Amino acid sequence: MEWLSWFDARDYEFARQVLQRGTAALYLIAFLSTLNQFPALLGERGLLPVPAFLDFARRLGRPTLFRWRYSDALLKAVCWVGIVLAALLVAGLPQAGPPWLPMLAFLAMWFLYMSIVNVGQTFYGFGWEILLLEAGFTMAFLGSDQTPPPTTILILILWLVFRLEFGAGMIKIRGGREWRDMTAMYYHHETQPMPGPLSRQAHLLPRPLHKVEVLGNHFAQLVVPFFLFAPQPLASIAAGIIILTQLWLVASGNFAWLNWQAIVLAFAGVSDPVAHAVFPFIPLEWHKAAETPAWWLAVVVVVTVLLLVLSYRPLLNLFSRRQLMNASFNRWRLVNAYGAFGTVTKQRIEIVVEGTLGEEPEAPDDHWLEYGFKGKPGDVRRLPRQWAPYHLRLDWLMWFLPLRTVHEDWFYAFLDKLLEADKPTLRLLRLDPFDGERPRWLRARSYLYRFASRAEFRETGDRWVRVLLYEAIPPISLSPRRRRLP
Template sequence: MLEGVYQSKYWLSRLIIQRGIGLMYVIAFVVAINQFRPLLGENGLLPVPSFIERISFKRSPSIFHWHYSDTFFAIIAWIGLGLSLLAVTGISDSSPIWLSVSVWLLLWGLYLSIVNVGQLFYGFGWESLLLEASFYAIFLGPLHYQTPFLMILMIRWLLLRVEFGAGLIKMRGDKCWRKLTCLNYHHETQPMPNPLSRFFHLLPESYHKIETLFNHIVQLGAVWLLFLPQPFASIGAGMIILSQGYLILSGNYAWLNWMTLILAFSGISDSYLQYLFPLQIPQSIVTPTYFQLIIIGLAIIVAYMSIAPIKNMISPHQRMNASFNPLHLVNTYGAFGTVTKARYEIIIEGTTETNITHDTEWKEYKFKGKPGAPRKMPSQFAPYHLRLDWQIWFAAMSSLKSNPWLIRLIIKLLQNDQLTTKLLAHNPFDKRPPTYIRARLFKYEFTNHEEFKNDHRWWKREFERTYMPPRSLNQLQVFKL
């Protein structure tokens, strides 16, 4: 009896969603393996042991409340990567239902443990998005079972909160979104430009208005088509996929756009996807009744937990990205409610000289993703996430005193800490640590076509002010951090 009501023909959609989320987990755990220890490890910029002394398990559930060491973290992260590979290759979803559920449940639990102790460096909306989406993947079931349509609807509800929440926060936030002028600035001032960002920035203002209008149409209108019968749901999903593909081409937003694009396939049924992916859909086994009843129970819980996100969306004081529970389930989403109109970058420089004069030679630390040398072409990193580079972009909007982790970073650089310098593209003091480091704030703008043709500079920059005057290791170690 339940089969006809709760099952639908979304086998290919489920395949894409499960493989896509698995791939995002591969990237997330690789990021953790490469970056967590210098950022959050025992001797990191924001050490986890200090954090878990202050925060209870109830407020921030994590396996690391039981025990934390850098070695234990590495074991957890590598286990997570191994489980991610089972998910992305489809091994877990070609297995018995208990094994599929176990793999996805462990992935969610392990990554939740990381996010809940990640503090500032894991405070991004796409962490909650990955966690919520992967929690629903637990109940999608193996591929040889019929696809639960209730789970497809829950994923669409997640997608609506992502897109419609983002659309609302724009309309309520910066007036440039209502005037269709925000993209006059955003390609240039976004946290991490990519190689095509300059091209998009230099397009005519009329084009930027079309970009912005299409964004509003998708986020405020087309997303509702997901809850209409086919082919309307597929049309809405297709528009979301197009808009997310455009964002992927024009910027580096970690896995935010990739996750949204993957989830959009929940709106496209097999009859349409087979035109793109001419795969033979196997005969499915009827999902066990007990599993269907669990899904119905989950749907009721999600409906109840949706009250807070709905209130948030209709509130004039809408929160941009928020989790209403420590499990990061049924969250509220949204991004770039305000757009910065000018780009400022913190440039960190060091010297080995013992006396600072006007003639002191300063050498610049180079980061992997954030703008630095004017001739350096912006890089493509997404869906990989450069957590340090993103936080330095935020730090440029406030003072050094507001960012004690940045003082810790500079102390690590003065010590030539090898774990920390691995987060950089180039350490100019790899053989001998600097005696002093300073930080200066520069205003950055993309060069126009003529300027680029003359000297091949991607950026022009102008000194704005001193962010931190020259400081030695002894001077900084007296700060109470």
């Protein structure tokens, strides 16, 4: 049907492949992260057990498979189903069939992961959770290899990228002064939640280059997103700029799958001719898809109208003086508001957990041994690891503790688990200094951390310099009965 030519984006087959397979790969990582960490954090014997949260969850009215019953076995079954579906989509098997097949696979992953997020409490309160949910739902309507990519869905994906980038840019402009006076990157690489192996080198760059980083960020987030909707090749150039800036964030930090999802989504603006011109090994002409069936056209049009209607409040939010970030306006987590780092932390405060086997807590400091976390800084000589797109949820919340309060329920529950030498909890850590034995006492100390200069590193081999600030939680014990020292 000639009149449907506007609906078929036949020059965006490469984009569809990247969008569907890339998003499915991130779902696989998200389900794997949940499988490995959820039982210890939120399971039946977790730090914030889901069974105790279900009454409140029901009052919220958010959809979840666990609305009436939770068990660790059911959670693991959900994760394994999600992993299998994601692996099939990464391999492209559902896409080889009719368009309803990948649609059902993506919608199933979306609902399964939403079921997890909606009971995940503070451990799932990150912007990239709702970003993954919105992306998964939208990818469901990109069709299959049997139909051309639908133009309206590609535009909606670009609208998602626009909200993600422009929203983050506006949050920064309205936020801390450091984004306006160009000094934000003096601090960011050092104080970000989870530094990577190159973060120290990025921090030690000359300050004029840090100002260039801020200018580049403002350009990429406040100017470039508008060109995603321009004719080709401008749209592809805009997408390329976003991809490059996100790759820099990947190299210099650990933000779970936030940056990788932004990279994948930006490919919605890259046409086949441009992709082939930059990388000739990418085919210029893919297999010819059949005409779009009328029923599929109807499905896509209905979904397009739905997402456009739901865009009203996020659009207003972008230009609101009280702009919300990482917020959902409906219980299905669709068409959300995004943004991060409206202000940049100027100093890095770390909570260090230590234990001792001594009978009394007045033991000398050298009798106290430090627990090691996988991602968050601790050992001053240890090179930070690259974890993203895998998400270390416990480590991330440890970063928030000194910014809020150490007296959070989940943190005291965590200390209790360490006192019990709880094996699932200890598996979340890199180092248990007691090799599975129960410590008699635990304490939490607050330290000021900063990256060592090049001269300091050559002299000592330390990558961090830390200074003890105060004792955040005095020694606590479970034996002979629970007691805390004043």
